[in-house]
Amino acid sequence: MMNRSLSIALAQLNLLVGDIKGNTDRILRALKQQRGRADLVMFSELALCGYPPEDLLFRADFNQLCITQLARLQKASVHTAILVGHPWKQGDQLYNALSFFSEGKLLGRYFKQLLPNHSVFDEKRYFTPGNTSCIVEFKGYRLGMLICEDIWSPDPVDALKNLGAEVLLSINASPYHREKPYIRNQLLINHCKGTTLPLVYLNQVGVQDELIFDGCSKVFNAQGDLIHRLAAFSEESLVFNLKELASQQIAETAIDADHPLAQIYDALVMAVRDYVNKNGFKTAILGLSGGIDSALTLAIAVDALTAKNVQALMMPFRYTSEESINYARQQAQKQKIELKEIDIHPIFDAVMGQLAPFFADRKKDTTEENLQARCRGMLLMAMANKFGHIVLTTGNKSELAVGYSTLYGDMAGGFDVLKDVSKTLVFKLAKYRNARDGVEVIPQAVIDRPPSAELAPNQTDQDQLPPYAVLDKILEGYLEKDESVTDLVAQGCDEATVRKVIHLVDSNEHKRRQAAIGPRITCRDFGKDRRYPITNGFRHKDLAKD
Amino acid sequence: MMNRSLSIALAQLNLLVGDIKGNTDRILRALKQQRGRADLVMFSELALCGYPPEDLLFRADFNQLCITQLARLQKASVHTAILVGHPWKQGDQLYNALSFFSEGKLLGRYFKQLLPNHSVFDEKRYFTPGNTSCIVEFKGYRLGMLICEDIWSPDPVDALKNLGAEVLLSINASPYHREKPYIRNQLLINHCKGTTLPLVYLNQVGVQDELIFDGCSKVFNAQGDLIHRLAAFSEESLVFNLKELASQQIAETAIDADHPLAQIYDALVMAVRDYVNKNGFKTAILGLSGGIDSALTLAIAVDALTAKNVQALMMPFRYTSEESINYARQQAQKQKIELKEIDIHPIFDAVMGQLAPFFADRKKDTTEENLQARCRGMLLMAMANKFGHIVLTTGNKSELAVGYSTLYGDMAGGFDVLKDVSKTLVFKLAKYRNARDGVEVIPQAVIDRPPSAELAPNQTDQDQLPPYAVLDKILEGYLEKDESVTDLVAQGCDEATVRKVIHLVDSNEHKRRQAAIGPRITCRDFGKDRRYPITNGFRHKDLAKD
Structure with a gap:
């Protein structure tokens, strides 16, 4: 086992939702670029069709095209192994899947177990959850497979550890908001420390309608030290060898070093x-x-x-x-x-x-x-x-x-x-x-x-609105944290101002419903993230009365 | 047991989403009207807050108000029993619940087991599913409790039958579309025939944003004969006695008698x-x-x-x-x-x-x-x-x-x-x-x-579009049934016309995203029901190529 060697390329690509054939072409080009340089090339969650494909997933023609294009990838794995995310229709069930192809053969197929259905996500609308962990043995390593949400609970990770995984490979389409890089980074470090396993985190980059995918793919060693980090907000590829992970220097440009405004x-x-x-x-x-x-x-x-x-x-x-x-x-x-x-x-x-x-x-x-x-x-x-x-x-x-x-x-x-x-x-x-x-x-x-x-x-x-510092404090509490009038007043906001602002927010839902879409940078935007009724009789004053 | 008697009032009300206090007042008035006439008054799913409350459910103040207002209903059950739907927060979990109150006491509380997350529904975004059937013994009857989606699979109904339920009480907020009354009616008849139990089906009436609730609450006997039916598209109340169900005449105005255009x-x-x-x-x-x-x-x-x-x-x-x-x-x-x-x-x-x-x-x-x-x-x-x-x-x-x-x-x-x-x-x-x-x-x-x-x-x-009969046939197939170009051509549509129409549909998603909302009358509208990406590279011609 001392002579093991596995070089992995992370292909952090900006793909186009729905363009299954175009994405497959892009994946094949990236694969070819790594030929002779890497043993395995990793692509992101649902890379084949882009993320999130939304109701395109209900179309039989869409799923059919995914299957024929996936076959091209399998065929192309003759020279270099591929780990790629894709939808997978099996009977009546649709899975958020990944396939590990090598030498033209399927070495492993895994179905995402945890399906996010909160915030901007609707995955339970589309997918059946998997219920089995997946370890692929490749080049002498036992590689544990994970898809996105799977790492946001301890269970799938712990299950892989218990099954003898030696490295965690996680493919993602994890949307950005301003606190997300820090939260995500800490989560990844904790998994490494908890399992004493190295972790390879590959994220999609690019923008799909309101969602921004920041990339920032990362490699951590078994102690949770950040060894490699890919670019934020642009495409990048990286090749590294698992056998060198322990001895390598820690990367200097940790995500935390970036200016939040930048x-x-x-x-x-x-x-x-x-x-x-x-x-x-x-x-x-x-x-x-x-x-x-x-x-x-x-x-x-x-x-x-x-x-x-x-x-x-x-x-x-x-x-x-x-x-x-x-x-x-x-x-x-x-x-x-x-x-x-x-x-x-x-x-x-x-x-x-x-x-x-x-x-x-x-x-x-x-x-x-x-x-x-x-x-x-x-x-x-x-x-x-x-x-x-x-x-x-x-x-x-x-x-x-x-x-x-x-x-x-x-x-x-x-x-x-x-x-x-x-x-x-x-x-x-x-x-x-x-x-x-x-x-x-x-x-x-x-x-x-x-x-x-x-x-x-x-x-x-300011003739019509409170000063912006006050307004934005109230809005952040009310919109992003679901705080009540009482909560906001307890934080020092003036009650009449709070009530006025909340009334304005509530009574303008119809305008927002006809607004142009725009990029999400907070933990709750005016998009898929906040689904409020237009016709809405919730009156905050009723809370005081009873 | 021969002397059992239970008179039930169905209160088919048009409530206002979010107006918890106002809805509670309405429920109390309806309860008072039935005092001395009915032993039990039934209200619809989530009647307390209206359906669907969407992201209001994430607010602690909203759930708090539900709890205080529900207490008013419990108190009011001194004279007449109440069966009412409401959200129920218990620890970190939120349930789509119903409570059965009588003489000021809680006789039963049930959590909806099947949570719809398809079509216009997002219930898995909000609720934890229940996992226990609920039978309330009242006035000598064993009453089986069901909430909406629970009847759209055989399991919860069969479980109640096996537990010895004698009557099924189903409260609903079931949105209308043009085929829905017929589908729903057949489903209810099948449940009666399958279980040989009478079924009381109470539905919400009224419109909430794009969703139309048609009412049409119904009472079936154990043979699946329709005994009573409430109005479509307006409020109505009805009192009947369970003991008379078997001997009563079948209602003449079955839903099927309504003209579909009407x-x-x-x-x-x-x-x-x-x-x-x-x-x-x-x-x-x-x-x-x-x-x-x-x-x-x-x-x-x-x-x-x-x-x-x-x-x-x-x-x-x-x-x-x-x-x-x-x-x-x-x-x-x-x-x-x-x-x-x-x-x-x-x-x-x-x-x-x-x-x-x-x-x-x-x-x-x-x-x-x-x-x-x-x-x-x-x-x-x-x-x-x-x-x-x-x-x-x-x-x-x-x-x-x-x-x-x-x-x-x-x-x-x-x-x-x-x-x-x-x-x-x-x-x-x-x-x-x-x-x-x-x-x-x-x-x-x-x-x-x-x-x-x-x-x-x-x-x-017609200078720019195909004749409307042709256009609408293509649109119905493509939009409402997810049919492909191949499917539509197989039905006799001209391929060039099909491709032109589909291209127009796909490239105008951005307009629909800024459109005013409007009422849903088909099985798939342009609203919550169809969630397509604006940025969309799915090209139907790619299907032909590979």
Whole structure:
């Protein structure tokens, strides 16, 4: 046993959900690249079809194509062994499976035992859980197989240890949120220490709709020391040999060394790039208002798509300040993007003119504010339709939470970059981006000025909302931790403010249901992660009464 | 045992999700009404909080309120026994439970054993399954307890039979779709015949977001004969005595006697009424185009809300025919609703004027068509905002499937009445409604004219789409039955047409994700029922290749 040697390649790929044939081609290319360098190449969970395939899994044609393409992989394992995740239909049951192929033969097939059905996951909708551990003997090693959720409980890992596994191989499609890298890292270390086994953790990278997969695949030795780590938010491959694990140096760039803001920023950049490109767009357009949300969105878009593929529209109205126009122009210049300007007065006036017979005796209210936003949404969509751009929406999580946004107005667009980014985090990310390269891509004045929707004279957000620091504290507690009025008041929040904010959140569910999707960076976003009824009679005041 | 007597009241109520205190008040009133008339009053699944409460179930304050309100029901059982569904938190586990209270005491508490996690259901996201049958002895009868999904497999029913149950009491929140009444009825009859036990089936009535609960609660004798049936699509209560079950006459109005179109029509009327009212609106507005979709939507809206609470806007443009304007006016007159007319030329021209510098050398394309729709959407929203109406959207399932609709244009609104109604079914429902009372509420000419979006000169839908009979056959197979290209071609559909339609469906997922919600009337709607990725590389032609 002293002469054992097993070199493993980790292929951390950015695959496309549903593109079974294309993904198979990608996997085959990655396999070929490792020929002669590695004995085994590992691919991520459901790599064959991408994760999560959602209701495509109900299609017989989809599952059929998975089976024929998997056969190509089996055949290709003649030179180099493959460990790959894929759906597997057996009779009436569908499994979240992995196959271990070597020399054209199936050495092991494992069915995921723990199926996540919480948060953004719906795996019990699709899969039957496996009930058997799987150890593959290969090149003198007993390799224990695990798929994603299996490591989030001690049972499957302990079962492998008891069955004599010597190494744990875990393939994953584990979505990112801002706390996830730390939680996951600690979990992996604990498994190594608990079992005294080395652990190879391979994760998917890339973005699928709202979900960001950060990659960050890792290799730990039996003491839980991090030996290798792959890139965050980009593709990478790595080859290492199991026999050298014990003697190797510990990697210096542990995940914890990354700046949390850098992680979030990079996550958003990858999200924009992937969503735009995977959906067949090359260019994006957004409304630039001179405010911080659109400024940050533009910076992210340029980092994701390059300046030549991003355009902005400034659409002033009578409440737009000179500063706003100047700041928008400054930023466009700094970022070298094309800025077009379209005055919305003639459109707004035409609409109001046609409505005049009906509005005659009515006071101004939010109707007119919404109209301004809708004139802008209409122009952005027209430019996007005519020139083939995608519209990037610029609303942040705080305003989406309280409904401080206009359906079919500023909410119009294909991808809401800051959908899960609170306003206080918007400020932090803007400062981070300016500091990162020492280049002020977002004019400092935009960061410093008081936020305003500029939909009425001298309006600022704080006229209608509590200060953002207060608002975001309440929102985080209410939305991400399910805290009650009582909980929030106990933390020092003003009760009337808490009740007002919660009321706004509850009564704006219908807007969020029609919102563009956007990347998830917190432990609970406005997407698959939060499934609230629109029609909702839950009144927090009832709690006090009884 | 010959002198046993147990009178049971079925309270088929329309409750409000989340309104725990309000629902408890309603339950208490229903209980009081039956005092002296019934020994036991039955309420539906999760009646305390309404069904489905979705992620409200994750809130500690929500579950706490359920517990305090449930205590009120226990207390109130002094005079009349109660069987009621409610969530039940026990340690870390949450159960979908029922409690049987009598004389202020808990006689039995049962946890639902089978948790649906398919179709529109996510119960495994929330609940731990029970693992024990429950029989309550009351007034000399052994009553077997069942909650909804428990009857959709033989096991829980057979277990109750084996434990000596004499009557099956099943409480439900079973959502309607057009085939459901028949499927459900047969299932219930089979249980009676299989167990030779009488079965009392109580269902929720009312609409919660996209889900329609049809009521249709029923009582069967041990031979599976239908003895009593409560109303479809409205509240009703009924008292009967178990001892009389065997000797009673079979009800004449079995569910099968209802006209299938009548059921669908009534379902849509209840959907509009409930969604509008439960969300705090009194009045609705819609765009009336002179076409059949808006005509049917208007008829349903008037039946739901009465004529005085419904308004329509006709918004002609240069492509709008004289007939369209006349038909819209005719229908408004027939239905006694207020029709306002707003010419969209000045708005459209103002938008095009501002875009002229950028569009100068570009040909006309769908951009200009979308703009017309968006001018109309903007006007409808402005009227709704100013006067407090909800906008009813008029798009049907066929056009939403193939993306033959404009985001922020005709898709703008709060509730899409025909969202799950195919175009061919739109025609049938329009004819049904006219025939029903012998009054032509929808002008016959509107039913007879060729459908057109009127967004370009002399345009008809059939210029761009296959005939609706063909389109709807393909859509039903692809969307509702997951049929493949091969399956559809085998049924006689033209392959090129099938591929074109499927491509349109696949590439318009992003539009549907931002669509208004609408009532579900088929076995698979565009809602919780169909969870497709927007970013989707599944290409049907790959199936042919390999």
